[in-house]
Every structure is written in structure tokens, then in C-alpha cells.
Amino acid sequence: MNRYITIFILTLSVLTGRAQRIHFERSTVDVGNVLWKLPVTATFKFTNRDGRQPLLIKEVDAGCGCLNVVWPKNAMAKGAKGEISVTYDCQMLGHFDRFIDVYTNASERPVRIRMKGWVTDSNQQAVEELYPYRIDNVCLNTNNVEFPDVHANDSTKVVLEVLNDGKEVYTPQLMHLPAYITAKAVPEMLARGRRGKIELTLHGDQMPSLGLNQTQIYVARYSGDRVGTDNDLTVSAVLLPDMQEAEKAAKQPDFRLSTTELKLGKLGKKSKLKGKVIIENKGTATLNLSNIQSFNRAVSVSLPQRELKAGESMTMNVTVEAKYLGLSKAQPRILFITNDPKHCKEVVNVVFEK
Secondary structure: OHHHHHHHHHHHHHHHHHHOOEEEOOOEEEEEEEEOOOOEEEEEEEEEOOOOOOEOEEEEEOOOOOEEEEOOOOOEOOOOEEEEEEEEOOOOOEEEEEEEEEEEOOEEEEEEEEEEEEEEOOOHHHHHHHOOEEEOOEEEOOOEEEOOOEOOOOEEEEEEEEEEOOOOOEOOOEEOOOOOEEEEEEOOOEOOOOEEEEEEEEEHHHOOOOEEEEEEEEEOOOOOOOOOOOOEEEEEEEEOOOOHHHHHOOOOOOEEEOOOEEEEEEOOOOOEEEEEEEEEEOOOOOEEEEEEEEOOOOEEEEOOOOEEOOOOEEEEEEEEEHHHOOOOOOOOEEEEEEOOOOOOEEEEEEEEEO
């Protein structure tokens, strides 16, 4: 009797181990609220964790004609990564919850993944809420793209959501991209009323300088389109310094700010608003302010020096000029890049009422 129990347990462990060869980062994707008749895609990323033999996805059973599934057809070696894309046609209003079975050569039992969300009525109000920025017939979720911070050897991505509200097929394309940003449209073409995305990748090793790197890029509305103030987007990215050597030092600066939210009151009919921020060095080494930059052109700063010895402090004056408001899409903020390993980047938000 014990012999049969042992064989059963061993067999079960082998089957379980094989079933886990394909490992999904997320087995459930909730796409949230989506628009009626505008197909939405969920991406399930996976890794082959077993090296005994290549992983092969033999079949993916969506179980419903409302789903279109795309998956890798070639065998994948140990450690290889891939993804399964599941697109729901959004033809039915209300909640949807779909299960998809993934059959591999790891086991006779499928691995199940899940896509769910809520389809809302595709009226003009819903479009404006999800895509509030319009450039002719191209609707976007934002006109101010901000990347997560990166170091020189890193890269990161953001997604720009796009809706084609025109009558013709639209090919999403961005113009005047700097060398440190690449873009890919998914899908490459959008039919009338369809939505997609533009994946923007930031390459830290190509960025020109430490601190804030800010530029304008432009949305091409049609082939041969030109750049202008009516189709521009602001792109902001911050390159952080390498602090490995500084962290090893026995003496280090300690960068402190009197506030990270500078409230200036109401602008009204005033031409300017002014405020002050106290900067202190509470460390044991000299503090170097290598970069002090404003995200928004309307905000300017002045300070007497860029270095503070241990124990010193100084006052930074901040000014908001009304005539420059509206010329930049970025939020009013001040960026600091320092040689303090624990505070190599700090941001002061400038708050005021118009």
C-alpha cells in the first residue's frame, strides 16, 4: 500500500513540475473600463523555467469567437521569454470574464489564464474621458509624457494611448524623436473608431545630460504632416547620476529642503508670484547641486551658489511668471540633482491658483 502511495506522490510531483515550466508574470489581466466596439488587448508575459526540453505551446483555446489569440509558434529554450496576446472584440456591453486554456508539451493539462473588464457605451463623453487630448482626429490619453527616472545603463518604457476618431485608416507615428527615445505603434494601423498604443522606450545611455532632459515631439496626423504647436507633445525624462563611488565614502553630504511643496497663493491678475525654499547640508561633506532645473518655463529659480559646506544653508528664490503660463504642458516643478547618495534627486512642487 505504501509503495503505491509513494509512486502516486512521485508521479504527481513530476506532473506538477512539468505544469509549472511555463510561468506567467500575471495569470489574470483586468483591462478595466473599455469602450463598446473598440477591441482591447491583454498581454500575458511568460518564461520557460525548465531546461529539460524546449517549451512548445501546442494550442491556445479561447473558447469564444469574441477572442482573438496570438502566441509564439516556435519552441523556446530554458529562460526564454514570450507573450500571448488576447484581444476581446467588445461587442457586448457590461462585464466580461473570459478564461483561456494554454496547452504545452509540459503536460496534458492546460494552464489557464484569465482576461476580464467592463465594456461601457461608446458615447462622446466616454471618449473624452479616456482620451481627453485631441489633435484633429487623433485622440490621446495625455499630451505630457513623463518617463520613470533612469540611470545611464538602464532603459524604461511608457505607453501613449491612441484612438482613431476619423473616417480613414490611421497609421500612428511620432516625429522629431530624440536619439534617446524609440517608438513602436501597436497595432501599426488603426481602423475607424479603433484604439491602440505607441510604446515609447527611453535609453539612458543615449541621454545627453544628467538631470532633466525635456523635448517636444510631434504627432503625425497623416502622411507628410508637419510639426507645429497644434500637434506637439512634451516629453520629460530624468537621468540620475551613478552614486556607487559616493556611497563608499566615509563622509557624505545630507541634502535637506524646507519644503517639497511650495505654496504661492493665488495669481489672479498679478504678473508674478514669488516664494522661498531653504536648502541645508546637514552632512559631513560638501554638497554639490549639479543640476537645478524647472519642468515648466513659467517657473524660474535663483540662488547664490551651487555648493554648500557641511552645516551650511542658503535661500533659493522661486518665481512664477504669468506671461509664460500655457507655454509648457509640464506641471510646475523644480528638479534637484545632487551628490548626496540618499537624495541624488529631489523635486519641489510649485502650487498656486490661477
